[in-house]
Amino acid sequence: MSKKIDQVTATKWKRVLAAVKQITQKRMIEKQLGIGTYFDNWVLSLEESQVIPSQALLNGMLAQLNDQRFCDFKSRYRRRATTLSDLSQSTVILSQGLKGGLSWSGLSLLKSAFDLALYVRLLDEIRPSTIIEIGSGSGASAIFFADLCRSLGCACHVTSVDVRIPQIEHPDVTFVEGDCSNIARLMPISQLRTVPRPLIVIEDAHQCVKEVLCHFSSIMLPGDRFVVEDSADKQEIIQSFLCDIDSSFLVDTAYTDFFGFNGTSAINSFLVKIDR
Ligand SMILES: C[S@@+](CC[C@H](N)C(=O)[O-])C[C@H]1O[C@@H](n2cnc3c(N)ncnc32)[C@H](O)[C@@H]1O
Incomplete structure (x- = not known):
């Protein structure tokens, strides 16, 4: 996973390491009460000499030096056409657990450990007033979003669409039965225009993805968001939606x-609507 550093890269590595250590220390002091994450502690323990880390960790270090938070889908898709993720296949497979998931x-919640944590972060940052989920599954994810919003003190209503809706009730969740191939009939544009913002739309049914993106994008305002889950196989659809x-x-x-x-x-699909 790691290789001996050669003369050509030695100077570059030294510079990168010094810069990343400086940024790490500053962040720890300013934002983390001086307490390091595993990554922070690992970075600070690195020596200039012997080895450079695995590609995933090196990419993580280089990402510290990049201030550009928002970027174009196309450039990411092209840049990493063969390697979609720095997570190994085994890490991805293990991330939903070994015994039936979270x-x-x-109720069965079909999120990876990584995505679950990212949703906590997303809802804490965005404080959505409306979440629309396509693909309810057992209903656990919709209820999880609603409970989390309530505990964060943000008034949010979750609407979740599925061909077969769960028979459960929650004061902040509406389950809508129907096929997302009929999304325009299930959730008419005239009704969507007035939903409270910020809005997050989560595509997790893996059907009619482009139609779903087109439908909701027409009413999205700057700051609203799409999350397209399990999107390794949806990259061309997303690109075509963004292009066409x-x-x-x-x-x-x-x-x-993160x-x-x-x-x-x-994959490349925590998307934010901008004012263009
Ligand atoms: C991966 S599961 C959703 C998991 C859930 N969001 C979670 O995080 O636990 C996908 C869901 O999409 C639903 N689904 C599949 N095709 C659909 C369609 N055409 N319209 C609406 N829902 C559909 C399935 O019934 C299934 O419940």
């Missing part, structure tokens, strides 16, 4: 790259 309120329909979305790397480059099932 749960919330006793609406280019006013950027990738928010504060989420996609656990390393595309350390999420939402």
